[in-house]
Amino acid sequence: DIQMTQSPSSLSASVGDRVTITCRASQSISTYLNWYQQKPGKAPKLLIYAASTLHGGVPSNFSGSGSGTDFSLTISSLQPEDFATYYCQQNFGTPLTFGQGTKLEIK
Amino acid sequence: EVQLLQSGGGLVQPGGSLRLSCAASGFTFRHFAMSWVRQAPGKGLEWVSEISPNGETTYDADSVKGRFTISRDNSNNTLYLQMNSLRADDTAVYYCAKDVSTWPDYFDFWGQGTLVTVSS
Numbered sequence: 406d407i408q409m410t411q412s413p414s415s416l417s418a419s420v421g422d423r424v425t426i427t428c429r430a431s432q433s434i435s436t437y438l439n440w441y442q443q444k445p446g447k448a449p450k451l452l453i454y455a456a457s458t459l460h461g462g463v464p465s466n467f468s469g470s471g472s473g474t475d476f477s478l479t480i481s482s483l484q485p486e487d488f489a490t491y492y493c494q495q496n497f498g499t500p501l502t503f504g505q506g507t508k509l510e511i512k
Numbered sequence: 513e514v515q516l517l518q519s520g521g522g523l524v525q526p527g528g529s530l531r532l533s534c535a536a537s538g539f540t541f542r543h544f545a546m547s548w549v550r551q552a553p554g555k556g557l558e559w560v561s562e563i564s565p566n567g568e569t570t571y572d573a574d575s576v577k578g579r580f581t582i583s584r585d586n587s588n589n590t591l592y593l594q595m596n597s598l599r600a601d602d603t604a605v606y607y608c609a610k611d612v613s614t615w616p617d618y619f620d621f622w623g624q625g626t627l628v629t630v631s632s
Contacts, residue, residue, distance in 0.1 A: 439618040441557075441619075443557075448607055448622035448623065448624060448625055449549075449557065449607070449619075449622055450622070451618065451619060451620050454612070454618050460620065492556065492557055494557075494618060496616065496617045496618050499562075499571050499616050500559055500571070500573050500574075501547075501559040501562075501616050501618075502559065503556055503557040503558070503559070504556070505556045506556045506557075
């Protein structure tokens with residue numbers, strides 16, 4: 406199975422900050438990497454697919470990059486509604502696997 | 513508008529069975545693969561099972577293989593998860609999710625989630 410490791414596991418930041426979350430795959434997955442946002446008590450929402458393509462309706466302050474084994478999700482200017490937990494997920498092979506999550510909290 | 517409305521779930525004793533349902537609307541259900549993803553309390557996301565659009569091919573995580581069965585009824589736009597021989601570590605919120613394609617890929621819409629608690 407492909408293991409996905411996110412860092413950091415948690416992060417404190419302020420509104421307006423620029424933050425970056427990283428995701429590393431245990432083997433090369435090309436750009437078969439997706440990002441989700443989850444708020445407490447809610448289902449995950451797709452943010453980015455294929456490493457860098459924004460899903461419809463996702464604000465442009467979100468961006469993704471990377472290929473191979475190393476990926477990142479950047480929020481250029483944090484908004485109050487961006488405080489949530491973020492997960493990466495690989496779709497290079499089955500089983501589909503997720504990172505353990507990064508909880509973004511208000512400082 | 514795509515909607516995935518889940519039902520089922522609840523409290524069940526270890527070794528018991530439960531069936532989850534997910535009623536889909538707002539898209540052509542029979543054209544897309546569908547999955548179940550679970551989240552244990554305070555934990556991350558775990559892909560459980562996926563089924564092809566015509567229901568002929570399924571994929572199961574090792575943790576549920578032989579105990580859980582995913583199925584679908586394309587005439588009624590409904591996805592199911594039959595869970596047997598339930599264990600305490602199956603306790604989780606279970607989400608149904610629409611895949612973007614016909615193959616295990618990624619998920620553009622999710623159900624609201626339903627809690628399954630396995631406890632005596």
